[in-house]
Amino acid sequence: MEVSSIMPKRPKQFHNESMSGYLFRLFKSNHFMPNSNYLRELELTYAQLLNNEVSDEIFYRICPWNRKRDFTYMNNTKSILGVLNDSWCNKLIQKNNLKFCPLCIQENFYHQLEWCILPLKMCTKHFVILQEGCGTCSKPLDYFSFIQQSCIFCLSPLNRLSIDQIQCDIFSNSQLNLKKTLIFREKSVVFDLEANDYIELVFASIRFLDGFKDFTGFSQDNMDIFHNRKYKTKSSINLAIAFSNADWLYTNFPNHFYYVLDLFIAKYKGMKRYGAFQHFETVVKRDCFTEIRDAFHQYCIQKLESGIIRRDFGVFREEPKLLQKRKIIRREEVKIEKGVTYGKMFRLAKNNLVQMNQSKRNEYYIDQTTLDMYLKEEKRWITKKEAALILGIHAASLESLIRSDLFEVSLKYSGKSKRINLDEVKELVARCRGELVKSIPSDYISFHDALIKYTIFNLSIVSLIQLILSGVLIPVRQNSEVTLREIYLNNDKLYKCLIAHKERNLTEKGYFFSDLLKVFKIGEKRLHRLLKEHNILPDIVSHYKDGRARFLYKETSKKRIQEVLVTNKKIRD
Incomplete structure (x- = not known):
């Protein structure tokens, strides 16, 4: 038939x-x-x-x-495992027991492919926990019972189920990521890994997570991930929690990663510790795990230098070149050879300027590279107050000079306050001190008085220094060693420079309404009426914080106004 x-x-x-x-x-x-x-x-x-x-x-x-x-x-199952190795079948595929979404079967009663994934315990449409087996007698379900819509053991209907809504975003996002990776063949959100690489990384990482609390907050119990033990069975919910914690492990990387490794090292010793580290090192050897591998190696080196792990640790047997990256010296050697006291070392370590680690035997080790770098650079950086004294200006004016890129600044040498490069400060004073004269001419004005007098031209300390550095203004001085306060500038030449600068700004940037009144020598009401009658709109409208508006007219708009005025004059004549 x-x-x-x-x-x-x-x-x-x-x-x-x-x-x-x-x-x-x-x-x-x-x-x-x-x-x-x-x-x-x-x-x-x-x-x-x-x-x-x-x-x-x-x-x-x-x-x-x-x-x-x-x-x-x-x-079929092959469509899920198509991009994975065959060895993942027993770890990723649900067998001998069906699970389903109680809300999906009320819409259309059929079994979905994603429910065959063992670590998937959430409906990605309704964000509820998938029901596994019979909700009444907890007996496993097969396809025959599912299609009959009732349990063959207790005859309870499958549509009478309690619904557990998921409130944990980390868990739900992890479940969505798992579906996209295995069903839709998209790259994982964890370092954009392919499906096979992502699964290998997860199963290597859960060795560090087993036995600890659920870091995502989804469950209050400790994680019990592995089932190949006495009286243990496969659990979809446990594996789903493991995947969500593995995804959490690589968010805020590497902080979460280091945090879990610290807990793992503190709790486990012997073969469990060595085996997990060595297996993880084997997995992350591939190029797709470069960032994770570098962070993992850096962590192992730090623990080696602090005396927590030994140099015969499995990671260093796999990568012996890592031992060459150690650059630490004992605290006692630093005091004798560098002359740095214990108190200063602790202060530098607290401010993250020098790395210092403490072993279990209360021995302190200092990173030699960072210490030498600090001692060398410390002499080249001064505070804003010290820079202001050398320049002869107020310390508050340093910020404008810093914003104009005249100085290089750093926060590494005094906590939160900025430090300025001493060489650049001295070089600026040398370039601005000008010519040495016996007496100051009467038509010259001091640097400080020029800033006060020509405030109406928006003259700032930055623009005045730039005029000097460009060679437009040549200052004079009476002493060989001076600051900016002791230099003098030609008053007439400075005034001409400011006028020319203002006219150039008007041509390039535009004219404000008040500038047009001065240029055309007309009244405010007449100009308002002219602009309105000929529909001449401002090119740029700027608003102040208090709500006032200023109108800026480009050169083309100014020419239009001028043409209207000339036309009106001809008509009157």
């Missing part, structure tokens, strides 16, 4: 429906139950049918009419 005659009723296949789920719906629609002879003829075992391990060829033999369709959804 042909298969097509056995299955005259052919229900529609949903795009995300598992292959075995569709076959059992097909069997139910045609009141057909596959027996051993039927499965033997198809070369299919009942276990493969129950675990969604039906091949494409067997599916077409059962449903030959699907060959004629333009598109058929081949949602």
Whole structure:
């Protein structure tokens, strides 16, 4: 008998429906139950049918009419494991027990492909916990019971279930990421890893997480991840929590990563510690884990220098070159050779200027590279107050000079306050001191008085220094060693420079309303009326914090106004 005659009723296949789920719906629609002879003829075992391990060829033999369709959804286990190694099948695929979303089956009663993923315990549409097995007697479900919509043990209907809404964003985001990685073949949000690399990283990382609290806050219990132990069974929820914690481990990287490693080292010793570190080192050798590998190596070096782990640790056997990166000396050597007291070393270490670690035996080790760098650079940086005394200006004016990139600043040498490069301060004074004269001419004005007098031109200390550095103004002085306060400038030349600068700004940037009044020598009411009658709008409108507006007119707008004034004058004449 042909298969097509056995299955005259052919229900529609949903795009995300598992292959075995569709076959059992097909069997139910045609009141057909596959027996051993039927499965033997198809070369299919009942276990493969129950675990969604039906091949494409067997599916077409059962449903030959699907060959004629333009598109058929081949949602079997192979579609999930297509990008993964075969070894992940037992760890990632749900077997011998079905799970389902209590809300999805109320909309359309069919089994979805994503429910076959063992670590997936959340409905990615409704954000509720997936029901696993019978909610009444907790017995496992197979496809036959699922399609019958009732448990074969207690006969309870599957649609009478409690709904647990997920409130933890970290857990739900991890479950969404897992679905996108395995079902849609997208890159993981963890370092943009491919599916196979992501799964390997997760299972290498959960060795550090097993036995600790749930860092995501989803569960209050300690994580119990591994099932290959006495009286242990596979648990979808435990593995889902493990995946969410592994994703959390690589957020805010490497802070969370180092935090968990610290907890792991403090709790475990011996083979458990060595085995987890060595397995992790083996996994992160590939190029896609470069950032993780570098952070992991840096952590191991830090623990080696602090005396927590030994140099025969498995990581250093795999990468012996890591031992060459140690650059630490004892605290006593620093005091004798560098002359740095213990108190200063602690202060520098507290401010993260010098790295200092303490071993279990209360021995302190100093990073030699950072110490030498600090001692060398410390002499080249001064405070703003010291720079202001050398320049002869107020300390508050230093900020404008810093913003104009005249000085290089650093925060590394005195905590929160800025330090300024001493060489650059001395060089600026040398370039601005000008010519040495016996007496100051009467038509010269001091640097400080010029800033006060020409405030109406928006003269700032930065613009005045730039005029001197460009050679437009040549200052004079009476003493060989002076500051900016003791230099003098030609008053007339400075005034001409400011006028020319203002005219250039008007041409380049534009004219304010008050500037147009002065240029055309007309009244405010007349100019307002002229602009309104000829629809001359400002090119730029700027608003102050108090709500006032200022209008800026470009050169083209100024010429239009001038043409209107000339035309009006001709008409009057």
